[in-house]
Amino acid sequence: MSHGARRTLILLLPEWKRCLASEALDSGVLAAWCSRGQRLDGLDPGNDGILASCFEWSGESLPVAALRRQAELGDAGDSNWLCADPAHVRADMATARMLACGAMGLSDSERERFARDLGSLFGDAGFEFDAPGNERWYVRALRESELPRCGSPDEVMGDDLKLHLPSGTAGRLWRRLFNDAQILLHNHKVNAERAARGAISINSLWFWGGGFLPNRVRAHVQQLVSDRLEVRALAERAGVAWKPLLAESLAAALESATADAVVALDLVELRNRELECRWLQPVQDCLRTQQVDLLELRFASGERYRVNRWQRMKFWKPIQRLGS
Known part of the structure; x- marks a missing residue:
């Protein structure tokens, strides 16, 4: 990887209020990332908004x-x-x-x-x-x-x-x-x-x-891991590789990602301990082992955070619950 190149992983996440309602998420890895990461300008809330951060399509609302x-x-x-x-x-x-x-x-x-x-x-x-x-x-x-x-x-x-x-x-x-x-x-x-x-x-x-099906779709990511049919269809129309929502899919996407590649992991439909234990904790390991250099959290309700490998080590910065 060239000097200054960063492999970025984007997490598409459920609405903030749904994460807040989960004890596993409210005080887990997600809370640590949001406490120690950088708050960014928000996205338009809703399904259209979170997908518009990864794709551009002809027409107005997402069909x-x-x-x-x-x-x-x-x-x-x-x-x-x-x-x-x-x-x-x-x-x-x-x-x-x-x-x-x-x-x-x-x-x-x-x-x-x-x-x-x-x-x-x-x-x-x-x-x-x-x-x-x-x-x-x-x-x-x-x-x-x-x-x-x-x-x-x-x-x-x-x-x-x-x-x-x-x-x-x-x-x-x-x-x-x-x-x-x-x-x-x-x-x-x-x-x-x-x-x-x-x-x-x-x-x-x-x-x-x-x-109607959009005539044109353009992607802002190079690879995508998702089980949602509409997301897969967007990826296919944009000519972007997609993989099913499996741990081995994420591992393969990160392994094949080139310098400065952006990979999106679609977790919008997941909840509670399945989201925390099956996905967020392994992503934390990807940061630790330098498989990912930059992590961006995009919530379906519009909130957005950025976390790099060094921010997760800010041990002097207390972890606050999502609801704090």
Whole structure:
């Protein structure tokens, strides 16, 4: 490696509040890095913001549905896609909150029965509903259709849903479809069967990530390790090598990284001890053994820190909890 060259590892991390809520993260390696590292200017919060720090794409908001569809099935084409993922919503006295989205132990038979009836509902409204798998569902719209702009499930989880539903006249159709889908699912026989065996109900859909495949994607990283389909699709369209989220993938990426290379490790969907023990502690070892010279932390809520190999050794600087 030439003089002054630095191998940089970027960690894409969950929202700050989710790290704060975890005892393992609040007082672990992450807290040490943030205590002894350098606070940088923040990113735009949300999934779009954290990915825009690694990629540039044509268009405005990130078209997660089209990217995910392309990575999953290869048939996104030039269609206008929207994620319509299965969700569990619980109402209280004041509002309703999403408590789960995506993976909820749905069987193929249950999915097919839901999809048949949801297909009729969306078909009557002029859209095509498709549930190719048990966790990720889609709506295909006309090219000129105005799709709702809602946050990702991770951004919405546990929050007041009224704050995240599409607003105004343009959002009226999607609020109606949201309510109609809830009524259909609430009364569906599949949910009655699931309730009888103590399984969580699929009683709502979440619309997000709408748009077309981007014509152009440019990457600011040379390698990427991620399990998210939309991130893989971005990498492929940018001509960047990606690897699945495995320890050996990170080791191989760092081993093959050239001087001044930037590697991104996508940990946004991980939580608690899995994030701390399986990933953050090994990354600390990478700093110690000089496999990584510079570490940048990018949280999905916008916070950003930089840590070099020497900052982690500031033993005189006390480690503060993330919530301090």
